[in-house]
Amino acid sequence: MASDWVWSTDADHRYTRIGEGLRTHTGIDPRRLLGRRPWEHAWDEYEPADWLKYRGHIEQHEAVTLQLSCRAGDGSVHHLELIGRPMLRSGEFAGYQGIGRDMTEQVATERALQESQQRYFEVVEAVNEVIFRTDTVGRLSFVNGVWRSITGYRVEQSLGKPLVDFFHPDDRADAEQQLLAVADGRLPECHYELRLRTREGEIRWIEAACRPITDAAGNKLGLAGTLDDISSRKVAELTLKNINQELEARVRLRTAELEASNRELEAFSYSVSHDLRAPLRAIDGFARILEEELDTKLDSTSRSHIERIRKATQRMAHLIDALIELARLTRQSLHKETFDISELALQVIEEIRAEDPERKAEVEITRALIVTADRTLVRVLLENLLRNAWKFSAREEVAKISFRAERERERRVFCIADNGAGFDMAFASNLFRPFHRLHNATEFAGTGIGLATVQRIIQRHGGVIWAQSKPGEGARFYFTLGG
CATH class of the missing domain: 3.30.450.20 (PAS domain)
Incomplete structure (x- = not known):
């Protein structure tokens, strides 16, 4: 390597030659070491017991690798590696010859990785x-x-x-x-x-x-x-299963206590979610620094490890954001007003189309569907369901998405349908549970929070949501908004 330098000793282990690379990397004048044995120089972080072990190897004329630390003239510490092999002249031992190299950056990288692993x-x-x-x-x-x-x-x-x-x-x-x-x-x-x-x-x-x-x-x-x-x-x-009707008052009390506990747990999870951001930022920041500062020195394996660390922290950050949003939507008060939900759905579809203008999609929205609900929360609901329909129909040559309403007995039922990937109804019970996804993340991206958020919004309006689907035949999500 261009950064290496050569060195040699005589049969008495005194340096007879040291290349100028030592001066280039450490500022140490090689001439100061000529005529001296390795252990006769004041190296940093090398104990007498280490020298005894090293001397035992060279007395046996074995190949050696010596790792040392030295302090340069500017006070900085350099980590060196000396690799040597015995020289023979006419069959007689004549000393050692080898190369030296500055390992400071590699040592710093290894220590940084160790610290990252420790964190x-x-x-x-x-x-x-x-x-x-x-x-x-x-x-x-x-x-x-x-x-x-x-x-x-x-x-x-x-x-x-x-x-x-x-x-x-x-x-x-x-x-x-x-x-x-x-x-x-x-x-x-x-x-x-x-x-x-x-x-x-x-x-x-x-x-x-x-x-x-x-x-x-x-x-x-x-x-x-x-x-x-x-x-x-x-x-x-x-x-709770064993409590009978005669204990109804105690059941109500227990339910109230559980609700209070759930509110405390929700507040606690919100606080923890915020507290988790700091170590995630630190992990991502140190990984980015390693990637930038050691760009030319990283091999493919190290670069892959750093990339995986950064992707994992980013994925965790997205999950934390989704959790915070879910907690916020659960806590905020309802502000009901009367508005056209069809117009809101059209706005959402226009935004989605603008983000992906090359997609071929036929979107059918029934007009003039008037509701009384919280406009902000209903927009979040529509965004999640319509974006899901758009995402899971991405592999269709022409996506077909619809939003309509129908009367079922005394209630109005809304339906968002698509012709996308669909899912197996055997796993439908997991649809609205946080972090439960029915499709692999490599197929369709997502956090697993969207449908849980939708269900919370609908429940807050006194409604219900359910789905019907078959693999490869699209999905239909039905919901009511109470009343």
Whole structure:
């Protein structure tokens, strides 16, 4: 390399030659070292015991690699690497010759990556859920420290064992089918509740969520997900089931307490969402600095790692934004007014078309549909449903999207329909749950919050929402706005 310099010693290990590259990189005059042995110079961060080990190698005339630190004239510390091999003349040992190089930037990069990994580890260990990862056959390859507090098993005891082995025997078969469906691509992700048996024999309810993980080439690496201890929630649910009519007053009181608790939890989640932004910005910022400052020195693997870090932080930031918006819509008061919802739908469609003018789409909107509702929230509702219709029909040669209303008994039902990808109704119960997506993120982008937001808005208006669909035959979303 252009930054390397040559050096050599005599049979007594005294330097006989040191290239000018040492001066170029460190400011140290090579002539100061000539005639001296390596350990006779005042290097930084090198202990006597290290020199004894090094001298043992060179006394045996072995190939050596020596890593040193030195302080330049301007006070900066440089990290050097000296690589040498013994020289023989007429079969006799004549000294060493080799090359030296300045490793300062590489050392700085490695330390920065270690610090980034440490920060990531601290975040992972700070959450209240088990974070896990499995290999391609379902064996645990990583769990965070929360694993022991929930299961009682030490982390090192658990790694390499099948995840399903820790589940309750009655739940293992179903859990294994769910995990297999995600692993082989039949499901983009899974969320389910099951029981877990702890080391002490205690039964705990957990909520499991997982999705497949792949490498940069798309090869399957296993599964990654979370396990949340919901035992307390399950106990509360079972308790409520056993309450009879004579305890109605206590049920009302308990319901009020739960609602207050939910409001506190919602406020807490909002606060936590804001607090999560700071470490995300730090992670993304340091990754960007590494990418910019080490641009020409990064190999493809390091560059891929940095890119994955930045994409992950950006994806998490989008999820946080969606959560905050969902919390805001849930809390804000309703301001009802009478307006034409058809005109609002037309405005949304025009905005969508402007963003994607090349798309061929036939949009049919029934005119003069008058409603009394919160205009701002209804616009959010229409944006989510119409953008979904636009997104999931993107693969059609000509997308067909409609918005109409029909009378069903005493209520008016609105419908937004498309001819897009559709979905399997077997999974329809997950449609309106936050972060539950029926399509892989690589097929259709999204946060998994949109339909949950729509449902909250409709519920606040005293309405309901449901869907009908078949894979490949589009989807129809029906909703009412109360009244």
